Amino acid sequence: MTRKLRLRTPLSVIAWWAALTGxxxxxxxxxxxxxPLTACAASAALLVVVGEAGDWLRQHWTARRSGRSAP
Structure with missing residues (x-):
């Protein structure tokens, strides 16, 4: 049985970005x-992108190690 990795919904990513900006x-x-608020928003966007990419890689590697096919 294969299990697809779930992607975060755009709403949750926007919520994380807004919270980190604040x-x-x-x-x-x-x-x-x-x-300036724009500088904080840009830094928060970078943190969200790096965090989401890291989470995707962790899920991808976990799926490969356990023998499941990763997308």
């Missing part, structure tokens, strides 16, 4: 190094 902006402001 966290980065608040952290910078709280530490006395405020950044």
């Amino acid at each position: 966290i980065l902006w608040l952290a910078g402001t709280a530490l006395g190094h405020p950044s």
Whole structure:
């Protein structure tokens, strides 16, 4: 039996991006190094892309090790 790897829904990715943007902006402001919201949004987008790619690779490698076919 083969099991396909699920991709995240766009809504959950957008939610992670928005949350990370807010966290980065608040952290910078709280530490006395405020950044523009656009810079925080770009950094958050990079973090989301790297995180999603890493999660996909982890699932892909796990599927290969267990003998399931990966897409």
